[in-house]
Amino acid sequence: MSDLETETRFQSDPALEPLLADLASTAARRDTEGGTAKRERDLIRESGLLSLAIPRALGGAGADWIEIVQAVQRMAAVDSSLAHLFAFHHLMVVTPQIFGTAEQSRALMEKTARERCFWGNAVNPKDPRLRLSRDGAILRLDGAKTFCSGASDSDMLIVSALDEEDRLKIAAIPTRRAGLRIHDDWDNMGQRQTDSGSVSFERVELREDELLVAPGPLGSPFAALRPCLVQLLLVAIFAGLARGALDEAKAYVRGLPSEGAARIGADAFILHTAGELWTQAAAVEALLDRATRAFQSGWERGDSITPRERGAIAIEIATAKAVSARASLDIGSRIFEIMGARATHARLRLDRFWRNARTHTLHDPIDHKLKEIGDFVLNDAYPTPSFYS
Structure with missing residues (x-):
């Protein structure tokens, strides 16, 4: 950080400082290597910073978006790939709060804080190949998604799919669900450790309570x-x-x-x-x-x-x-x-x-x-x- 920066810059949680120093020390080498930054992702898990957006009453840090955004900015200054994963984790964690019910949000936030879950992304609404179908009481996901940043080594995923009437649906599911496969196919010139490759779904079962439908995608000004x-x-x-x-x-x-x-x-x-x-x-x-x-x-x-x-x-x-x-x-x-x-x-x-x-x-x-x-x-x-x- 520059010594001419203003005093209003974020005074981070003490856990952030050693994390940034570690990321900075290996950033150039890891940019060459690409692939999943497993060690660094685990450091983020251990730091406790994955719970920033979770209220204290649910086991989190209760930070506001001013604090979270400034932490993302500081991380991006040393490693923008890990900052992307860190930022989108917080986006995914609050997605049930925005699109779902209070009960869904509470349960998933408590789980995230308790288990130090790292969330990944399989939304990409411009990729229509993932379909949600219903067979009686059973919901299934079949197809694929691209640009799934952070899916590798994640514990939970936010997923978007089109149902049988081409309506957009959003769900929160465990990454290790049977039939879900993450592909190691991200090798781009930049953001090389965001694991922004593809995920395929073959008869992946989905529980009804994993769908976020109240109010659902963009279903209210707050959801928007x-x-x-x-x-x-x-x-x-x-x-x-x-x-x-x-x-x-x-x-x-x-x-x-x-x-x-x-x-x-x-x-x-x-x-x-x-x-x-x-x-x-x-x-x-x-x-x-x-x-x-x-x-x-x-x-x-x-x-x-x-x-x-x-x-x-x-x-x-x-x-x-x-x-x-x-x-x-x-x-x-x-x-x-x-x-x-x-x-x-x-x-x-x-x-x-x-x-x-x-x-x-x-x-x-x-x-x-x-x-x-x-x-x-x-x-x-x-x-x-x-x-x-």
Whole structure:
């Protein structure tokens, strides 16, 4: 973390500090290896941080989204793959609270806190191949899902499927359910340890009480906060990538022989570049803070939140996302203008910040966000709730 950051930055739980130090020490090597970061996932389990979003009364830490988002941002600065898994775990943990009943949410949160469950994702509503069928009293899942971040080594999954009438259904199920198979087929240039490959389902039985149907997907203004939370967590990862890339550049320059560091530190053009990248990172963090506080206020409104209030939150987050996506790409690329040609050595893997940003910012392109923002600016129109807005 940079020594010029403001005093308002998150003062983390003591468990976060040693975890971040460990992740940072192995991030470059693990970026080369790819695959499932089993050891690091277990460290996150042991830290107790998986229970941040769970109320104290249910065995959790009772953190708010301001605290959680800042923890995600700090983790992304050292390892955006693990930050993605950490962020989406919290999203999945609260999905039963958003889409399901109070009883479902309570039971699953208590289980998560008690067993230190790590949640994974098998939602991807743009992949329609997973189908839910009913045979008398038995529900079954058959098909496949792609981009299932965190499914490997998870304990629980949030799954989406289309039923026999092509209606979207969401369920929370144990990962080790018979017939469910996780494939080791994620080998992309960035976010290499998010295990965002595919999951197949063959006659996977589903209990009726595992379906989240009250109010179900986007069934109320509060339920429509879930896609806002998805987008907010992505902003936190982009902000972390931007800050992490800049911090790595600074550390690299300061680690050079004294004459080299002095030469770079006196070059007017390099100083100009460093100042430009700094202002981008600072702007992103300010927008993230503003968007997070807006979301937290909406979350606290619960079922009382109105469609208009939800829409205003969506615009705040879309604005932060548009700026943070571009900043993470720009900073991740331009840090080499500060460090010089030797910093491109493959052993350093300093290109991982740009590769991770380039991969992750394609989740849902910012052009869609800019269109929604423009519609709001000119027509006072809020985004129509969807799994991406």
